[in-house]
Amino acid sequence: MQLGLVGLGKMGFNMRERIRRAGHEVVGYDRNPDVTDAESLADMVGRLSAPRVVWVMVPAGDITRQTIADLGDLLDEGDLVIDGGNSRFTDDTENAEALKAKGVHYMDAGVSGGVWGLEVGYGLMVGGEPEDVERAMPIFDALRPEGPREEGFAHAGPVGAGHFAKMVHNGIEYGLMQAYAEGFELLEASELVQDVPATIKAWQRGTVVRSWLLDLLVRALESDPELDDLRGHVEDSGEGRWTVEEAIKHAVPAPVISAALFARFASRQDDSPAMRAVAALRNQFGGHAVVTAGPSSGSGSTQS
């Protein structure tokens, strides 16, 4: 089938390639002239036969909302827009409403897989009307990994459900990564375990903790055995925050996912205001700043 694809960055570029390999026709648009197929969004739309299907794969937030609004102006009744970016699921209802006024259909798709997706395929969670899911299925089948469809694709529910599922997926991902990371640090801290990379590599087969993330950790350790080529400053991209916010909204305890999120926040602080406050409190009752009369003594302790 024919697909319009807006956004040809790391994700979209590879997705275009994978969809083409499956025999479909893709007209891609990106503002970067080196990678785009069309000269403009309008040009891209013009090259597609109605009823059109357009996949939006641009950074979440304002850019996505604007792109979808622009598409609303260009598309016709019966066309279908799929937002495959990491948008917040709450955007989906608004997008769907706005497009519906013009008779344009809307679906949301959570897409997982990173740069590995080109070869391995992408995990897909979609939200929308059954008939729209059906219409886009050839594209989903092209993108998803080999194997049974239901192991790499789910129609999770109505509009928004795809992004909600992807949000939760990423929240889980935060927790998984932090669990491995704490284990790595503890192995590093131990004097007993002498070959940390080999120990972690040995977890790849037969163990309970084997996973794709573990494979990636092994891979990272192979090129950088103490992981000291990079700094421990870790960004967060939105889904972790939204997951905790949704957990709060639904009164779901989320101690692990929130701990993983806060560890990222802390990792980016050169100096923590909170810990300065703790230091200041210790200073106050320990009296380092206020005791001037008392003699210092090697054998004495200050107790809180």
Add this chain to the structure above:
Amino acid sequence: MQLGLVGLGKMGFNMRERIRRAGHEVVGYDRNPDVTDAESLADMVGRLSAPRVVWVMVPAGDITRQTIADLGDLLDEGDLVIDGGNSRFTDDTENAEALKAKGVHYMDAGVSGGVWGLEVGYGLMVGGEPEDVERAMPIFDALRPEGPREEGFAHAGPVGAGHFAKMVHNGIEYGLMQAYAEGFELLEASELVQDVPATIKAWQRGTVVRSWLLDLLVRALESDPELDDLRGHVEDSGEGRWTVEEAIKHAVPAPVISAALFARFASRQDDSPAMRAVAALRNQFGGHAVVTAGPSSGSGSTQS
């Protein structure tokens, strides 16, 4: 080669079978007459030719320590004892010292894989002297999964390192399980995601969170889609506690692993004393117990 195997429970029983399938001779001993090969520990030792290798696979703690002490009385100089149970790594040094006095060698082996190990193989992390590792390698090769040795087996370091690595493995396991569990609860709580089992099943291929534990979760959901055949009371088996204790000893922040551990503690409480204290405090300043003079009013709020 020839192996003595003490303990033929769920783990040891399957391990005997897997080792035999690899062509080795196993003399197993268990106090359960239905499964044992030997009539007594002494009988088992007597049936092995020196230098002997004896694998201990009994519940960690006192039983393991006692079994190893008994073996010390029965074995000869040059024999090798391998503790494959979930013992605390601090036991290993003591066991090794005690046996060394009699010239008996000692190794520790962390074994992962559960009931799946018979078919899939067991992930192995061992601690001990290189020559002892070498001697037992045919057994390790029989137990570990197919594939490159280093992806299912590691010589992590000296005596104790195997159990330390297994302890950390299980600590990570706690964190991973809790991360999936929080995600599951949030999906269940959402009104958007209508087919939770299908959504989780779709994470098996292509996604970042794909793992063996995820496969097990899918399997569980297939037979019990809302997981309501069981109660959310979860035991902990030692390694999670030890991991947090070691993290504390080494000043390693372990917010995720400890949160997973505490979630298990809390899951087993019918009523939490701590939360009764919080309730009592709210009661005190909210004044539900003390305000008798003031009129109740539907439109009024009590604020802390």
Add this chain to the structure above:
Amino acid sequence: MQLGLVGLGKMGFNMRERIRRAGHEVVGYDRNPDVTDAESLADMVGRLSAPRVVWVMVPAGDITRQTIADLGDLLDEGDLVIDGGNSRFTDDTENAEALKAKGVHYMDAGVSGGVWGLEVGYGLMVGGEPEDVERAMPIFDALRPEGPREEGFAHAGPVGAGHFAKMVHNGIEYGLMQAYAEGFELLEASELVQDVPATIKAWQRGTVVRSWLLDLLVRALESDPELDDLRGHVEDSGEGRWTVEEAIKHAVPAPVISAALFARFASRQDDSPAMRAVAALRNQFGGHAVVTAGPSSGSGSTQS
């Protein structure tokens, strides 16, 4: 001075009394005829001389927003509305904007103290224009505790700052309560400490942990030494959630406040879906459900 006061529940009823004791005139309105001074909101407004000051003390959320909207219809240019309820600070900007269109001024006031405020006074954090703060200062002085004004009253910033400060106050409160609660539970669990209420009572003077909340805990223990007259099911009222949400928005790590919040969520669950998922996973790899061929053995262990 003269004040209109809407909402005469536990908080508002006592506040009217405290303001009157300070010599001011209060016209209170509550839909409960037993406590109200006026027959309607309009009646209350009608009894006040312009420029009027009206304090709103009704449950946060829709009721507050509706009450302020109704006041907007009744009040005149130059009048001042103060929202003293536990409203989310984000409501304040909207309320202020809506009233501003009619020339009505707006302030927000965070009020702390619970049922003790009548005698002790209320801690106050307000947000608004300096001239509005000045105008209402006689009321603030009546409500706040004895002592230096700056120890019980702060003009925290523009509109919204008062509720923001109160929100953070309550977030801290969650953390403090949980810290005491965990300590209480650990003392209870110990076989060493034989008189838990006496031990906690002894912290009231000289120690680092002495506080008003500690005094309340002592008070609770005096009437119920094991705190078993109540159940450990704890509600949360909004501010704790908002605090964590704001922490996330500002990338501020809040592990303690979020842990306290999640402990409340968990306290209200009869059975935790997340912990059912953990139990299901353990079941899968421990094989309690799947192993049928293997013999059970008292001396064997199943290891993950």
Add this chain to the structure above:
Amino acid sequence: MQLGLVGLGKMGFNMRERIRRAGHEVVGYDRNPDVTDAESLADMVGRLSAPRVVWVMVPAGDITRQTIADLGDLLDEGDLVIDGGNSRFTDDTENAEALKAKGVHYMDAGVSGGVWGLEVGYGLMVGGEPEDVERAMPIFDALRPEGPREEGFAHAGPVGAGHFAKMVHNGIEYGLMQAYAEGFELLEASELVQDVPATIKAWQRGTVVRSWLLDLLVRALESDPELDDLRGHVEDSGEGRWTVEEAIKHAVPAPVISAALFARFASRQDDSPAMRAVAALRNQFGGHAVVTAGPSSGSGSTQS
């Protein structure tokens, strides 16, 4: 009465002064010649009349254990040793046993108050035999704050109970400090609250969060309004760790106290190995290191 006091550091020095002010005779010993009363431990013991009472106030751990062992050699049957340092409660049983062999009595005392204790008095939690408690009561009365004895002193239980109670006290203290600290950081991060020190100062009267620690925070903010004279690197002194370890031993969930402890650990790390592992994982699936073929594009996103 007469007291021997070993250790005249910040705590012991002030305690000697407070006890003397109450009219008792104190023979202090410290290895620092500027503050000591006696030339040696033996000299101190020699100056006391039997039955003697000796208070040990030296840094916890090896120094305390050695000091108590030395006292065991010097003291006579019927004498009493009180360990007032921050020793782990598990040391107390051993100390008591060792001294008991010589007929020397032993008590443990948890002492709280820091440098403020000289003027305010010290909160005391003691463990030991009732007759020993009775014998030392004049000293306890001298040290504890004014007011009812039971508000600043508790006989918590047998030997060890005093240090156990102090350990829990300090664990709570960690949680309280972290709660205030998180609130401080969030207030600082907000653009709404313009005067953070004034806002926190206003919590001192009437609010739920008023406490001595809050008073100290106000004091710290008065001399350093943004708390930037110091760095957010915070030590931990043992009790916080022990509290979490005991919580684990008793299966008591301690999410807040452990979070506060881990925040201190993290505060001392220049770069976190765990967060380097998380960064490495993101790098692996985000492909920053591995994607060389794909073109970079400003409008594309990489999704996990």
